[in-house]
Amino acid sequence: MYLFQRLVQGVLVLLGVTTIVFALTFVAGDPASTLAPLDTTPAELEAFRHNMGLDRPVPVQYLDFLAHAVRGDFGMSYSSHEPAMGVVLERLPATLRLTGAAVLFALVVAIPLGLLAAMNHDRWIDSAARFFAFLGQSIPVFLLGMVLILVFAVGLRWLPSSGGESWKSLILPAISVGAFSAAVLARLLRSSLLEVLSQEYIRTAYAKGLRGRTVVVRHALRNAALPFVTMLGLQVGFLLSGAVVAETIFAYPGMGRLAVEAISRKDVPVIQSFVTIAAVIVIAANLFVDLLYTRIDPRIRLS
Amino acid sequence: MRRRVGSRLPSGPALFGIAILTALVVAALFADLIAPAPDTQQLFDRLDAPSWAGGAHGHLLGTDSLGRDLLARVVHGARVSLTVGLVGVALSGGVGITLGLIAGYLGRRWDRIIMRVADVQQAIPALVLAVAVAAVLKPSIANLIVVLAVTTWFTFARVVRSEVLSLREMLFVESARVVGADDARIIGRHILPNAAASIIVIATLMVGNLILFEASLSFLGVGVPLTTPTWGRMVFDGIEYVATAWWIALFPGLAVMLTVLATNLVGDWLRDALDPRQRRR
Numbered sequence: 001m002y003l004f005q006r007l008v009q010g011v012l013v014l015l016g017v018t019t020i021v022f023a024l025t026f027v028a029g030d031p032a033s034t035l036a037p038l039d040t041t042p043a044e045l046e047a048f049r050h051n052m053g054l055d056r057p058v059p060v061q062y063l064d065f066l067a068h069a070v071r072g073d074f075g076m077s078y079s080s081h082e083p084a085m086g087v088v089l090e091r092l093p094a095t096l097r098l099t100g101a102a103v104l105f106a107l108v109v110a111i112p113l114g115l116l117a118a119m120n121h122d123r124w125i126d127s128a129a130r131f132f133a134f135l136g137q138s139i140p141v142f143l144l145g146m147v148l149i150l151v152f153a154v155g156l157r158w159l160p161s162s163g164g165e166s167w168k169s170l171i172l173p174a175i176s177v178g179a180f181s182a183a184v185l186a187r188l189l190r191s192s193l194l195e196v197l198s199q200e201y202i203r204t205a206y207a208k209g210l211r212g213r214t215v216v217v218r219h220a221l222r223n224a225a226l227p228f229v230t231m232l233g234l235q236v237g238f239l240l241s242g243a244v245v246a247e248t249i250f251a252y253p254g255m256g257r258l259a260v261e262a263i264s265r266k267d268v269p270v271i272q273s274f275v276t277i278a279a280v281i282v283i284a285a286n287l288f289v290d291l292l293y294t295r296i297d298p299r300i301r302l303s
Numbered sequence: 304m305r306r307r308v309g310s311r312l313p314s315g316p317a318l319f320g321i322a323i324l325t326a327l328v329v330a331a332l333f334a335d336l337i338a339p340a341p342d343t344q345q346l347f348d349r350l351d352a353p354s355w356a357g358g359a360h361g362h363l364l365g366t367d368s369l370g371r372d373l374l375a376r377v378v379h380g381a382r383v384s385l386t387v388g389l390v391g392v393a394l395s396g397g398v399g400i401t402l403g404l405i406a407g408y409l410g411r412r413w414d415r416i417i418m419r420v421a422d423v424q425q426a427i428p429a430l431v432l433a434v435a436v437a438a439v440l441k442p443s444i445a446n447l448i449v450v451l452a453v454t455t456w457f458t459f460a461r462v463v464r465s466e467v468l469s470l471r472e473m474l475f476v477e478s479a480r481v482v483g484a485d486d487a488r489i490i491g492r493h494i495l496p497n498a499a500a501s502i503i504v505i506a507t508l509m510v511g512n513l514i515l516f517e518a519s520l521s522f523l524g525v526g527v528p529l530t531t532p533t534w535g536r537m538v539f540d541g542i543e544y545v546a547t548a549w550w551i552a553l554f555p556g557l558a559v560m561l562t563v564l565a566t567n568l569v570g571d572w573l574r575d576a577l578d579p580r581q582r583r584r
Contacts, residue, residue, distance in 0.1 A: 009422075016423030020432075027439050134316075138564035140515055142522045142538055143556035146545055154546045241430030245519050249542065259431075260523050263438040271435050278431045286426075 006290045010283045017279040021272045022065045026058075035268050074276070075269035079262070084269035088255050088277055095254035096281075098246070099239045101170050102178035106235070109182040114189025119216060121194060129186065136183030141242045145176040145249040162251035173250045177242040181235040188231050192224040225296050233289030237282050313572055320568030323561050331381040338375035341532050345371075353550050365550040367540065373550065377558050380534045383527065384562065387448055387517040388510040394452035395513070396506055399459025404490060406460065407467025418464070421457035429454045430519060437525040447526040451513050462505050466498035500577035507573055511566030518559045534559050 025035055032049040033040075040048065049055050053064065068074070077084045117129035152172060153161030160169045196202065197220055205215045244256030251257070255274055262270040313321060330337060345366070353365040353373075364373040406417040424432070432454050440446045470476060476493050484492070520526035521535030529536065534555040541552030 012419075013423050013426050016419065017426055020423065020427065021435075024435055024439055027436060134564065134567060138511075138567055139560050140518060140522075140556065140563070142519065142535070142542075143553075143560055146538070146542060146552055146556060150545060150549060237425070237428035240428040241519075244430055244434065245522065248523060259434060260525075263434065263523075263525055266438065268439065271438050275427060275431055275435045278428050279426045282426045282428065 002294065003287075003290060006287055010287055013283055014279065017276060018066060018069050019062075021069075021275050022062055024272060024275075025268060069276070074273045077262075077270050078267045079265050079270075084267075085273040085277075087270055088258065088273040091253060091255035091258045092277060094252065095240075095243055095247070095256060097170060098173055098177065098243050098252060098254055099236070099281075101174035102181070102239050102242070103232075103235075105174050105178035106181040106185055107232075109178075110185035110189060113182075113186040114193065115216070115221075117186070117190040118193035118197065119212070126190075129190065133183040133187045133190075136179045137187075139179060141176050141180070141245040142249055144179055145172065145246055148172045148176060149249070163253075169250070169252070173243075173246040173252050176249070177239055177246045180238060180242060181232075184235065185228065185231060189224060189228055192227045193220055196220045196223045222296070226293070229289055229292050229296065233286050236285040240278050240281060316568045317572035320565040320572070323565035324569065327381050327385060327562060327565075330378045331385045334375075334378045334382055338372065338378045341371060341375040341379040343371065343375075344369045352548070364554050365548070367537070367551045368544060368548075373537075373554055376532050376537060377534070377554050379532050380537060380555060380558065383444065383531060383533045384514045384517065384559070387444065387451065388514040388562075391448045391451040391455075391513040391517075392506050392509050394448060395455045395509065396459050396502070398452060399456035400463050400502065402456065403460035403463025404467060404494070407464040408471065408486070408490060408494070414464070417460065421460055424454070424457055429516065433516065433520055434523065434525055437520060442526055442528045444527055444531065447517060447520065450526065451516055455509065455513065455516075458509065459502070459505060462501050463498055466501055467494055470494050470497055503577060504570055504574045507566055508570035511563040511570070514566075515559060515563050 032045055032052070032054050035052065035054075036045055036048045053061060056064075072085045074084045076082065077087050080087055113129050113132070117126045120126050149161045149172065152159045159172055160166075161172070163169045193216070197216070202215060202219060205219050206212075210218075240256070243254060244260065246252065247254040247257035248260055255277065259271055259274040262274070334341075351366040364377065366372055367376070402417050406414040433450050436450045436453065437447070440450070470493070476489060479489055479493055517526065517533065518535035518538070521531075521533040522539045524536075524539065527533050527536065537555035538552045538559075541548070541550075541555070545552050
């Protein structure tokens with residue numbers, strides 16, 4: 001029941017997203033001049049307006065847009081003259097690989113860092129972890145990406161600085177995208193662990209004579225998992241934003257770079273498809289988090 | 304209901320943050336005195352290293368590919384970043400606080416509409432939406448600020464709404480209503496002052512977020528006109544020279560990082576000092 005509600009909510013949000021995507025063409029005023037290629041004469045513009053149905057009432061246009069959008073039809077790309085959605089979907093796997101690798105990096109860094117910091121509260125390990133977390137939260141993707149290129153591609157020549165052919169070309173972009181989330185998640189895990197560790201039942205566990213590590217892993221971690229998973233779900237949007245920047249620096253063939261290239265050509269159908277796909281990923285990730293909730297906390301499933 | 308405002312003095316990290324933000328404001332205000340002529344091209348000084356790293360022409364942070372002094376450009380870039388950060392927060396906060404008050408105070412239909420719109424916007428990654436809107440708008444700082452406000456208002460709205468929802472039920476608001484205070488007075492005298500702490504914290508963190516946001520957008524070449532000296536644009540211009548002239552991209556990038564770091568440190572300290580309920584250890 002809970003999951004069904006969330007699913008319905010997700011569909012409604014997606015409907016809202018398509019409204020925003022539709023409205024994009026009206027932001028700059030005249031949709032015909034936004035949508036038409038850059039070098040259009042006034043006479044051609046008039047013909048374009050009629051051909052595209054832009055002279056119809058806005059509600060009619062919206063319903064027509066929706067009817068096509070549910071079938072994944074966002075019109076033709078201006079530059080490649082193929083279906084815009086297809087052009088974006090072609091680049092989707094590369095972006096999913098990048099964000100997936102970034103999530104992996106964030107988790108591999110955040111979980112040990114948060115655990116170490118909480119278990120050594122107010123000692124030097126804690127301070128060092130907090131320092132790195134602050135740094136990771138503040139460094140822009142483009143700066144970290146550049147420093148990584150300088151050190152590992154230009155200096156040490158260990159890893160490629162661009163491209164998307166092998167798993168090696170995934171490492172540097174994934175680190176630049178994931179660093180922010182790693183920092184946020186490490187801070188959150190630390191503070192929620194500290195909160196849990198001050199609870200009564202933890203003291204009981206200690207009083208039973210359990211070792212510190214057992215208490216943290218068996219009792220505290222499970223209860224700190226809920227806010228952690230929530231935050232992980234919220235990070236998906238940041239990861240996709242970061243991927244747009246990282247794909248540009250590392251010349252990585254994902255859909256973010258495609259969208260940035262589409263801007264200079266005013267390829268609006270491609271941009272609309274890109275926004276929609278990004279939103280679908282965020283909504284799907286949130287549904288997945290809801291699913292995880294019911295696994296972690298049985299109370300949610302029952303309510 | 305009085306919180307112990309200002310009962311905690313800034314610690315080391317917070318002082319560091321305040322110092323950086325102060326330096327930034329000074330740099331923006333007196334940019335022309337500190338390092339004049341950010342656009343002057345000295346073609347004989349092209350790609351000159353910083354003076355302390357072997358540069359021949361005495362530029363403290365070196366020069367870029369057109370021989371422009373990087374120190375002057377970074378200092379002038381502070382103007383754009385601060386303008387975007389401060390005006391953007393004023394606009395985003397103004398819209399978000401108003402809508403949050405409406406949603407929380409009037410409730411019912413208004414609450415549902417505003418929160419649904421916030422849900423929808425939250426499903427679109429901020430930078431993705433900003434890139435899309437910037438693509439159909441003409442590049443200008445004013446447009447960019449509007450885009451940033453449009454993509455971030457709901458953070459303020461959510462915080463203010465939840466503050467209003469809890470404050471509305473408080474006894475002192477109830478008693479104010481009983482003695483005949485109207486809605487405007489209740490909001491102005493009782494609700495806003497008590498929500499101020501959270502708003503200040505969010506606003507501080509948001510200044511850094513918007514500056515980072517602006518830098519990312521101008522790095523991608525959208526938002527700000529290409530001729531405006533922004534930190535993000537400078538990094539982009541420098542990145543093709545990164546292997547040989549690392550300073551061109553590094554210093555503006557560091558400027559962004561230090562600014563964001565500073566607002567994060569100050570924001571964190573403010574949260575602890577102003578808002579004991581959200582205190583982090």
